[in-house]
Amino acid sequence: MMLAKRLGFGLWFYMVSCLFSYGAQASQSVPNPQVQKLITSAEEDRLVFQFVPAYLKYNQALTTSGVLDSAQWVTIQHGMAACLIRLNAPESAQKLLSASHKVIARRFGKKSGQMLEWYDLMGELYYKRLVIDPALAYWKKANRLALDLYGPNHIHTARTYRQLGRFFIGEADVAVDYALTAVKILRRQPRYLQYKEAVLYYNVLGYAIHEEQYDPQGYTQEGRRFASNLHAALAYYDSALLADKSSRGSQKATSAMVYHNMGNSYNNLYGFRQDLAPILQKNADQYFTSANQYYDKAIGLFEQTKVHPGSVTLTLVTKAILLQLKDDWETSLLLYTQGLQRLMPHEKITDPLHLPPFPAGVPQREYLLLLTGKIKSLLKLYEAKKDVAYLQAYHQHVVQYISFLEAAKREATSLAGSKDRIDYEGASEGYGWGINASYLLYQTTRQEHYKQQALDIANRFKSYSLLHNEVNHQAGNREKPTPESLAQQQLEKRWKRLEERKSLLLLYPALQQTQYFKNVPVEWQQVRDQLQALEKASNRRALVPSVQTLPTIQQLQKELAPDEALLEMVHFDQGITPQRNKLFAFVISKEDITFLKLEDMDTTLLTKIPALHQALAQREDAAYRTNAYHVYQEVAKPLMRHMPAHVKKLIFLPDSEYWRIPFGALLTKPAQHANFKTYPYLLQKYHVSYAHSSAYWYVLRQGNGNRGMNQESRVLAMAPFALPAKFSQDASLQLPFTASLLQYLKGKLPGTYLVDEKATEAYFKQNASRYSILHLATHAEANTEEPGLSKFRLATGGGEDGELHLEELLELNLRPALAILSACETAIGVSTHRNRAEVQSLSWSFKFIGAQSTVATLWKVDDRSTAAVLQDFYAGIMAGEDKSVALSMAKRRYLAQARTSEEAHPFYWAGLVLNGQEQGFETSVSLAFWLKLSVLAYFLVLLGYGVQRVYLQCTRR
Numbered sequence: 001m002m003l004a005k006r007l008g009f010g011l012w013f014y015m016v017s018c019l020f021s022y023g024a025q026a027s028q029s030v031p032n033p034q035v036q037k038l039i040t041s042a043e044e045d046r047l048v049f050q051f052v053p054a055y056l057k058y059n060q061a062l063t064t065s066g067v068l069d070s071a072q073w074v075t076i077q078h079g080m081a082a083c084l085i086r087l088n089a090p091e092s093a094q095k096l097l098s099a100s101h102k103v104i105a106r107r108f109g110k111k112s113g114q115m116l117e118w119y120d121l122m123g124e125l126y127y128k129r130l131v132i133d134p135a136l137a138y139w140k141k142a143n144r145l146a147l148d149l150y151g152p153n154h155i156h157t158a159r160t161y162r163q164l165g166r167f168f169i170g171e172a173d174v175a176v177d178y179a180l181t182a183v184k185i186l187r188r189q190p191r192y193l194q195y196k197e198a199v200l201y202y203n204v205l206g207y208a209i210h211e212e213q214y215d216p217q218g219y220t221q222e223g224r225r226f227a228s229n230l231h232a233a234l235a236y237y238d239s240a241l242l243a244d245k246s247s248r249g250s251q252k253a254t255s256a257m258v259y260h261n262m263g264n265s266y267n268n269l270y271g272f273r274q275d276l277a278p279i280l281q282k283n284a285d286q287y288f289t290s291a292n293q294y295y296d297k298a299i300g301l302f303e304q305t306k307v308h309p310g311s312v313t314l315t316l317v318t319k320a321i322l323l324q325l326k327d328d329w330e331t332s333l334l335l336y337t338q339g340l341q342r343l344m345p346h347e348k349i350t351d352p353l354h355l356p357p358f359p360a361g362v363p364q365r366e367y368l369l370l371l372t373g374k375i376k377s378l379l380k381l382y383e384a385k386k387d388v389a390y391l392q393a394y395h396q397h398v399v400q401y402i403s404f405l406e407a408a409k410r411e412a413t414s415l416a417g418s419k420d421r422i423d424y425e426g427a428s429e430g431y432g433w434g435i436n437a438s439y440l441l442y443q444t445t446r447q448e449h450y451k452q453q454a455l456d457i458a459n460r461f462k463s464y465s466l467l468h469n470e471v472n473h474q475a476g477n478r479e480k481p482t483p484e485s486l487a488q489q490q491l492e493k494r495w496k497r498l499e500e501r502k503s504l505l506l507l508y509p510a511l512q513q514t515q516y517f518k519n520v521p522v523e524w525q526q527v528r529d530q531l532q533a534l535e536k537a538s539n540r541r542a543l544v545p546s547v548q549t550l551p552t553i554q555q556l557q558k559e560l561a562p563d564e565a566l567l568e569m570v571h572f573d574q575g576i577t578p579q580r581n582k583l584f585a586f587v588i589s590k591e592d593i594t595f596l597k598l599e600d601m602d603t604t605l606l607t608k609i610p611a612l613h614q615a616l617a618q619r620e621d622a623a624y625r626t627n628a629y630h631v632y633q634e635v636a637k638p639l640m641r642h643m644p645a646h647v648k649k650l651i652f653l654p655d656s657e658y659w660r661i662p663f664g665a666l667l668t669k670p671a672q673h674a675n676f677k678t679y680p681y682l683l684q685k686y687h688v689s690y691a692h693s694s695a696y697w698y699v700l701r702q703g704n705g706n707r708g709m710n711q712e713s714r715v716l717a718m719a720p721f722a723l724p725a726k727f728s729q730d731a732s733l734q735l736p737f738t739a740s741l742l743q744y745l746k747g748k749l750p751g752t753y754l755v756d757e758k759a760t761e762a763y764f765k766q767n768a769s770r771y772s773i774l775h776l777a778t779h780a781e782a783n784t785e786e787p788g789l790s791k792f793r794l795a796t797g798g799g800e801d802g803e804l805h806l807e808e809l810l811e812l813n814l815r816p817a818l819a820i821l822s823a824c825e826t827a828i829g830v831s832t833h834r835n836r837a838e839v840q841s842l843s844w845s846f847k848f849i850g851a852q853s854t855v856a857t858l859w860k861v862d863d864r865s866t867a868a869v870l871q872d873f874y875a876g877i878m879a880g881e882d883k884s885v886a887l888s889m890a891k892r893r894y895l896a897q898a899r900t901s902e903e904a905h906p907f908y909w910a911g912l913v914l915n916g917q918e919q920g921f922e923t924s925v926s927l928a929f930w931l932k933l934s935v936l937a938y939f940l941v942l943l944g945y946g947v948q949r950v951y952l953q954c955t956r957r
Contacts (some may be wrong), residue, residue, distance in 0.1 A: 032064065032069060032072060035064050035068060036072065038064070039075055039076065042055075046082065047248075048253050049254070049311070050305070050306075050307070051086045052083075052087070052510060052511065054083050055080055055084070055087075056510065056513075056514065058080045058083070059516070062076050062080075071108075071114070074100050074107075074117075077097070078096075078114075078117050080093075080096055080516075081121055084096070085125055085128060087308060087504055089500040089503075089504055090125055090129060091496050092516070093125055094125060095497060097121055100118060111145065111149060113156070116146055116149065119138045119139070119141045120138070120139070123135045123139040123142065124163075129364075132167075139163045139167060140164070142163070143160035143163075143164060146159075153185055155189050155193060157185060158182045158185035158189075158201070162182040162200065162201055165177075165181075166179075166204055169207060169208055169211055176209055176212065176221075178208075179204045179205040180205060186198065194243070195246050195247040196247050198244075199243050199258065200254075202237070202240035203240045203261060206236035206240065206261060207233065207261055215228070215229070216277045219231070227279075227280055228269075233261075233265050234266075237265070241255060241258050244258065251301065252305065256298045256302045256307075257298070257311075259297040259298040259301065260295070260315050263292075263293075263294035263319070266287045266288075267291040267318060267321065267325075269283075269291075270287040273287065288325075291322050295318060295319040295322070299312055299315050299316065302315065308363075309343055309345070313343055313363075313366045313369075313370065314366060316335045316336070316338055316342075317335075317336070317339060317373055319335055320333075320339075320377075323335070324376070327380075329381050330377075330381065332373065332377050333352045333377040333378065336373040339366070340355075340370050340374075343362055343370070344362065345506075346506055353378070355393070362503070364404075367404065368404070371397055372429075375394060375397045375398055378394035379436075382394060388444060391437070391441060391444065392441070394437050395437040395438070395440075395441055398434045398437045401433070402431060402457065431461035431570075434453075434457040435454045435457050435584050436582075436584075436597075438453045442454070452553055454584070455568065455586055455694065458584070458693070459693050459694060459696075460550070462570065462653075488534050491527060494527055495527045495531060498523055499524070501516070501517055502521065505520060505521075550695050551695055553588065556694055557588065557589075557590055560590045561590070563646060563648040564647065565588060565589045565643060566588040566651050566653060567585065567586070567587055567651065567652050567653060568653040568693065568694050569583060569585050569652070569658050570583070570584045570585070570655050571601070571657070571658060572584070581600075581606070582597060582598065582599060583598040583601050584598075585597075585638070585639055587642045590644075592642075592644070594642040596639070598635075604630075604631065604635060605656070605658075608627050608630050608634070609627075609631060609661060610657070611623060612627035616662065616906055616907050616910060617859035617907070617911075621674065621905075624906065625672075628666050628667040628906075629670050629671070632667055632682065635658065636666055648686060648687060649686065649689070649884055649885070650663070650687070651690070651697065651918065652689070652690050653691050653693055664682055664683035664888065665682070665906040665910035666682045667679060667680055668680045675904075676898075676902070676905045676906070677895060683910075686888075687882075687885050687888040688884065688888060689884035689887070689913075690913055690915040691915060692847065692915070692916075700916060700917040701917070714749050714751045714772055715749050715751030715752070715753070715772075715773045715774075716751060716754075716770075716774050717745060717753045717777065718755075718775070718778065718794065719735060719738045719742055719756075719777040720756060720757075720760075720778050720793065720794050721734055721738075721793075722735055722739035722756055734863075735777060735778075736863070737864045737866075737867035737868075738866075738867050739755055741777070741867040741870060741871055742777070744871060745871075749874070749878070751771065759778070759795045760795040760800065761794040761802050761804050762797055762800040763798070764794060765804075766798075768812065768814055769812065769815070771816065772817045772818070773816060773817060773818045773819075774814070774816045774818070775819075776792055776819075776820070776821050776822070777822045778794060779793045780821070781793070789805060791804055791805045791806065792804040792821075806845045810845055810848060812849065814846075814850065815849070816846070816851045818852065818921075819843075819846040819854045820870065821854060821855065822861065822912070847916060851916065852916055852917040853916035854914075854916055855870075855912055856913060856915065858910075858913060859911050861912070862907070862908050865894065869894050869909055869912055871890075872886075872889070872893050872894070873886050873890040875890075876889055877920060883917070883918050883919065884914055887914050894908070895909065
């Protein structure tokens with residue numbers, strides 16, 4: 001799910017998650033009545049979002065004299081944790097939950113009401129931090145345990161269904177099914193319980209329906225017909241308000257929550273007014289007025305009840321979005337500024353163009369939403385007024401947005417671990433804003449440092465995970481943690497918790513009277529001093545990850561040879577108006593850098609690039625000719641205009657779907673005839689290679705990319721489908737020309753060459769780390785839906801099934817200098833790999849484990865032509881050529897030697913692409929050196945022999 005839906009459409013459901021305990025099972029000791037009274041009062045406060053008074057009462061119950069029943073102790077711990085989660089102190093909440101889990105496991109067991117409540121709170125904790133996999137896992141555990149303990153019709157089971165409904169908000173039907181199940185169970189409960197909790201259930205169901213797809217024919221739910229799903233949502237909100245007023249009156253924060261959501265539904269009705277049925281369009285102005293009124297009601301009640309400032313902030317955000325629908329950007333900017341002031345009450349934010357540094361402990365969701373709104377407003381106001389002050393403010397906000405987002409992602413990654421998904425997918429728009437802001441400022445001021453800033457943002461966006469991995473590989477960062485480093489990690493965790501509590505004290509000084517907060521200022525200073533001492537002693541900044549500094553433009557140019565150029569491409573389809581699909585590009589040569597922005601790339605990206613790829617993969621001649629020229633004109637030619645004449649090597653650094661372009665096969669002129677041997681390919685003018693980003697390319701160049709060539713063997717080549725009669729009865733799987741290639745290489749390069757049943761998955765897993773060149777000549781299957789299930793097909797045996805999955809490959813400790821993946825579609829999928837710790841294709845998995853270079857395929861390639869090109873490629877690198885030159889020359893030779901026009905079709909040669917370190921191997925150059933030295937030695941021997949003969953003849957005389 002996108003970040004916008006997590007932040008924008010699940011705004012208030014998070015508030016109600018911690019309101020009810022699941023009912024502790026009775027312990028053998030007698031509960032303390034005084035404590036129970038305080039707990040009951042605290043839970044009533046939580047029901048109406050009074051989390052600070054609730055926390056104070058839980059603390060009072062914890063410190064009450066007398067014996068504390070163990071069930072009461074767990075309830076207090078969970079209540080305090082629930083309040084801290086809502087007050088934006090998740091680190092502190094997690095510490096409380098860790099303590100309660102030990103007691104629950106020992107005292108009550110895994111199947112208890114206490115464990116059910118613990119599962120629920122852990123799900124909430126992860127959900128708040130946008131770490132979605134464990135959040136869903138915990139809530140599903142809670143649901144299963146509730147069904148086991150209480151059955152399908154109990155209120156505790158209903159609460160778990162409500163949580164699952166919240167989680168799936170925005171996913172068609174799923175959220176509604178869960179939320180409706182919860183409501184139906186609620187309706188079977190006693191009347192007093194229905195009134196007490198109905199506001200929460202109907203509110204979740206209303207928002208789940210709100211997120212359903214609009215149907216002009218109307219919407220039906222529970223046998224009732226509505227004009228639209230938004231009208232149905234409003235009906236359920238009315239039910240929520242009625243129940244809330246009956247139970248608590250009309251001046252509570254729970255009612256404000258419903259008013260907020262009603263405003264959102266009217267907001268959407270106004271926003272979608274042109275798509276509504278004609279009869280509904282007549283009420284468009286009323287929708288706007290109603291949305292405004294409900295937002296004002298919500299803001300008033302939230303401020304009256306003094307809930308967490310994040311509550312008011314979210315309503316201000318949605319009201320600002322409403323005003324943007326009428327292009328009232330100035331008022332919306334003021335509303336976003338008011339929201340920031342409420343989040344940071346100790347700052348005096350009077351100027352809407354000003355942005356103070358973000359403090360520790362600020363709520364992530366609310367802060368990101370406010371910055372998003374301000375950024376869009378500032379850009380719109382700059383476009384309207386052309387006042388550079390708005391542009392500079394836009395730039396400042398974007399830089400802070402990116403920094404804050406990256407810090408939040410690092411924190412979430414630390415919490416999630418290596419395998420859990422983090423739901424920041426929609427946040428890529430921030431990087432788009434950043435490059436756009438730098439581009440506009442460069443165009444306005446012509447100051448060169450904005451080029452550098454834009455390039456830095458592009459590298460942060462495209463290659464953080466890959467770059468971090470490569471830096472660790474080169475640094476040999478595989479050392480075991482020392483006791484000192486472990487102690488520092490613990491100290492840093494403690495400091496984070498103290499930062500949270502210190503921030504809360506600024507908002508709520510009353511918390512200082514509690515046990516958990518009373519010594520925070522003193523402890524905070526002590527831990528800060530200890531960290532500074534460690535920082536000084538270890539000569540590194542604590543709390544800052546060790547990430548390679550991004551290269552400057554001058555450093556990149558220093559690494560480039562005079563005949564080389566980098567072409568960095570960054571695509572964005574979010575966050576930049578008016579057109580959504582834009583391509584930013586940097587053309588970097590030894591002497592110069594050009595920063596470009598290509599507008600209106602929708603047709604190219606969505607139609608022409610896919611059409612080109614399909615035409616090549618399926619040998620559609622006319623479609624290829626048309627699209628190869630159009631893509632050149634619209635993507636490559638604007639970059640080529642800035643290319644110095646002496647450049648012969650192009651290193652493309654694509655992004656998104658641009659990875660699917662075989663740049664060497666683009667046509668620089670229209671081709672009307674059908675003789676593929678004579679087409680004006682870009683390959684005929686330039687040597688072409690690929691890399692992920694300029695920063696990653698620079699790190700590879702700095703590391704020379706040649707380590708690993710001193711390993712005991714050179715090549716591991718595996719072809720499990722080589723010979724027709726031995727291993728496969730399916731003729732379509734046989735690769736006889738690959739077998740011939742391996743036989744040829746066997747006499748040229750030392751290594752291990754395995755064909756048919758000997759090319760087992762087990763051998764690869766056990767031995768691949770010993771080789772510097774890995775060549776997998778087999779079939780592969782790319783799974784774009786579940787990339788981890790993409791696989792290479794090898795032979796069975798040794799306890800392995802013969803399917804080497806991408807997720808298995810990532811667990812191997814490999815570090816090849818070159819991986820040649822002459823299988824089908826091994827490069828497909830890289831278009832979606834950006835600033836995430838995920839691998840989306842089989843070739844990218846080799847880059848992720850540290851392969852310096854890969855040769856992979858863009859479509860299902862032909863065995864005969866692939867073997868021919870690779871044979872010449874190997875000959876080139878053995879002769880000391882750069883890998884990019886070797887592959888380009890191999891393709892040119894294939895074209896020159898093609899017997900027919902059909903054989904010269906780009907389908908047969910253009911699908912092989914080089915990605916990564918394109919320079920030649922040191923060992924190959926050394927081989928050439930030794931050959932020359934041998935020839936020289938031979939002539940010296942002949943010379944010596946001749947001199948000796950002359951000497952002997954002279955002495956005989």
